[in-house]
Amino acid sequence: MSDPVVDARDVTYRHPDGTVAVDGVDLRIEPGTRVALLGANGAGKSTLLQLLGGLLDPSEGTVRWFGERDADVVRDRLSVLLQDADDYLFNPTVREDLAYGPRQLRLPANEVDERVATLAARFDLESLLDRPPFRLSGGEKRRAAFAAALSLDPEALLLDEPVSHLDAQNRRRILDALDELASEGVTTVVATPDPDLVPAVADRVCLLGPSGTVVADGTPREILTDRERLRAAGLRPPTLVRLFGDLDGVDGEDLPVSLSEADALLRRWRETE
Numbered sequence: 001m002s003d004p005v006v007d008a009r010d011v012t013y014r015h016p017d018g019t020v021a022v023d024g025v026d027l028r029i030e031p032g033t034r035v036a037l038l039g040a041n042g043a044g045k046s047t048l049l050q051l052l053g054g055l056l057d058p059s060e061g062t063v064r065w066f067g068e069r070d071a072d073v074v075r076d077r078l079s080v081l082l083q084d085a086d087d088y089l090f091n092p093t094v095r096e097d098l099a100y101g102p103r104q105l106r107l108p109a110n111e112v113d114e115r116v117a118t119l120a121a122r123f124d125l126e127s128l129l130d131r132p133p134f135r136l137s138g139g140e141k142r143r144a145a146f147a148a149a150l151s152l153d154p155e156a157l158l159l160d161e162p163v164s165h166l167d168a169q170n171r172r173r174i175l176d177a178l179d180e181l182a183s184e185g186v187t188t189v190v191a192t193p194d195p196d197l198v199p200a201v202a203d204r205v206c207l208l209g210p211s212g213t214v215v216a217d218g219t220p221r222e223i224l225t226d227r228e229r230l231r232a233a234g235l236r237p238p239t240l241v242r243l244f245g246d247l248d249g250v251d252g253e254d255l256p257v258s259l260s261e262a263d264a265l266l267r268r269w270r271e272t273e
């Protein structure tokens with residue numbers, strides 16, 4: 001069996017002022033899985049994502065990536081996209097930002113150009129390639145940063161709130177890209193405070209409690225229909241669960257947690273009318 005993409009054991013992160021942001025987390029992420037780290041603001045999602053991505057060293061515990069103890073050895077196999085797009089756009093043009101990673105890997109020039117062209121087409125960046133990143137809108141920057149994170153063709157992608165504050169079209173583009181990556185077998189980990197987003201991006205949900213611990217780990221259905229547990233974690237159940245869960249006779253496996261499940265349920269009702 002192949003090594004897990006990430007294997008975190010009893011990981012704790014303490015800020016210099018003593019604040020414990022992540023507390024004793026055990027988390028093993030298998031290749032090809034889609035995981036959501038779901039938690040309220042301040043729950044420790046960003047800190048945990050940075051620990052899992054090797055950008056922060058744990059105060060206690062260990063993290064291994066593909067079986068390795070040194071994150072630098074696997075840097076080109078795993079990309080992390082944090083919330084601030086500006087962190088990923090530091091070259092004079094978008095084109096150079098997309099080419100930066102592949103050049104670092106010393107890929108031949110024609111392959112670098114090919115990767116840039118493919119990413120530009122995938123994220124609708126063609127007309128922006130020769131612009132300086134600081135002349136892009138917020139949504140365009142997010143698309144460019146996402147493309148830059150994919151420029152190394154990583155086996156795993158860890159993203160912090162990838163669709164927050166995006167309009168419907170940009171949101172759709174990012175979600176389509178995540179679907180495509182999943183179908184290619186890329187492992188994705190998405191940190192989000194939004195239970196409504198979870199069914200679109202994950203098959204497994206790690207629910208963070210208010211104090212940096214993982215309080216539940218299960219399928220979207222198991223986690224998103226557990227209203228009590230979500231409330232204890234400072235979150236509201238997803239809209240669909242609140243809407244359909246209050247109707248008589250809709251419970252258990254019938255309760256839709258995704259739009260496609262809600263659509264199927266509505267169709268069944270229409271047929272039996």
Ligand SMILES: Nc1ncnc2c1ncn2[C@@H]1O[C@H](COP(=O)(O)OP(=O)(O)OP(=O)(O)O)[C@@H](O)[C@H]1O
Pocket residue numbers: 015016017019020021039040041042043044045046047048193
């Ligand atoms: N530099 C810091 N010094 C001390 N405590 C910090 C620092 N940065 C974050 N924290 C604390 O660490 C905890 C976890 O923060 P983190 O940013 O990981 O949470 P989050 O779940 O990503 O939140 P959000 O959804 O608001 O982005 C919070 O209690 C926060 O106040």
